[in-house]
Amino acid sequence: MRQLKFFLKKEFQQILRNKLLVRLIVAVPIVQLIILPFAANYEIQNIKLCVIDNDKSEYSRKLINKFTSTNYFILTGYFSSQKEALHYLEKDKADLIIEIPKSFENDLIRESETKVFINANAINGQTAGLAVSYSNAIIRDFNNDVRIEWIQPMRINSIPTIEISSTNWFNPKMNYKYFIVPGLMVLLVTLVGFLLTTINIVKEKEDGTIEQLNVSPLKKHQFILGKLIPFWIIGLVVLTIAQIVSFILYGIVPAGSYLTIYLFAAIYLVALLGFGLFVSTLAETQQQAMFIAYFFMMIFILLGGLFAPIENMPDWAQFLTRLNPVSYFIEAIRMIILKGSGINELSKHFGIIILFALIFNTLAIYSYHKTK
């Protein structure tokens, strides 16, 4: 115990002396939480809309109004021929072209049936997909307006329709920030817990100081605990900073309890630090450690469900996410913050993360040797 105390003292002296590192530990969560939720916004606004209005009728104008009165579309062009409109699409001045046929109003009134053509710029498939589905919704809405206008006076309930009314649970306003911020908290804790630990241990190797420790009576478990405890604490500090920032900036207060968040984070960090320790036994230089750590960080993030929903991934990728401890923490923290889930609802997540902690730490202890 006494030796561990001295070891921890030394670790904290070194970490706190590294002024840049201390500043980064505080600044990184703040900056990332300020910038990323805005930048990584999947709600698409300001879609550049071009209209080819071959009809120029009251109804065609109503339809165009319907589009422009939402916040999603900006009318950048109004043409009477397809050629000009396509030219806009090529020049990237249009994301979406709506073509209204010549007999739009006539057909609508006489035959109760007409067509509208939509062309989307699909270089960014996601934008295109969303733009088309927004358009569908707007046109459907327009269609309903017309029905009500025409059918109601006749009082004939000719076609039974199913009206869908939906409510979004847990994130009623579908605020993308509520989705991304909890995920970012996980990312920040991971960054500190994994990257810093790995590099810290490899630095001792590179400087040769680890050899001095290996010839000392300092026990293996004292070394491991001495390395893990400081970063475990720093990880929880970063989590706390992230909670405060997300409350101040986004008013995010967990629907569940802070205790559950911290309990999960505490176990998660043990798992992650064990993995960091394992990676550090593989690398001889800080450069190698950085590269290996970066490789895993990329996989952790991209297969963690932070940005891309796991449900959208192909089966094999979904399988990989199950091997990724980050995905469980992201899912768990979203459940706690948005849904208010407690330990009971998260028993599966807790079980798996404890398993990760055991596996990674066993692996690390097994591969760290005082004697070669």
Added chain:
Amino acid sequence: MIKSSENIVISVNELTKKFGDFTAVNRISFEVKESEIFGFLGANGAGKTTAIKMLIGILKPTSGKANIAGFDIYTETENVKKNIGYMSQKFSLYEDLTISENINFFGGIYGLSDDEIKNKSEELLTKLKFNEIKNNLVSSLPLGWKQKLAFSLAIFHSPKIVFLDEPTSGVDPITRRQFWDLIYEATNNGITVFVTTHYMDEAEYCNRISIMVDGEIEALDSPINLKDKFKLNSIDDIFYLLARKSKRKE
């Protein structure tokens, strides 16, 4: 006979280390007595560092036996570690800690009590004249000063044996002289010194020296006896004669 064997603190028998097909250390045997300064000489790549690493318990030998301060290097590694000090080729104190912090840390992990650490560190700071600069970062010290501090910390816990792997390389002659004063002082306090060096004048300071060539010990005796035996005037000449036989490429 019995009395003299009690005084033997390092006993090495047929110690061997192979890395694949390459035999870095080939069946070396020797004994070192208490309070002796034992010089361990050899060209680069002769196997000195490999041999030291086996003796201090951070490298497992392929075969052979060794007993350090009465403990077996295979089975009693942790006891070996409590009784030895080690200073490596590479400077290995914490550059981002101050002199005092380094002293406290190494005192602490060797299990010294707070009082011992306090008394011994005051003594040490006075001896090295580091009192004024004890709160300076080690990274700000000149190399020679760092080496003196590293040596003092290697013997801070009063080990029976201290292993020094090229402790003075790159250090100026005056500081080297001061460094050897520290070594003599340690032997006066009963510490046995096992030292590797490239400086042949330093070899002359040793009680006995061994010269290693290609993983084997080619000569072992006191400097005077060796000069008699090879009929040469200096250790430098003997070293050159023996090391020239090396077949290993550097």
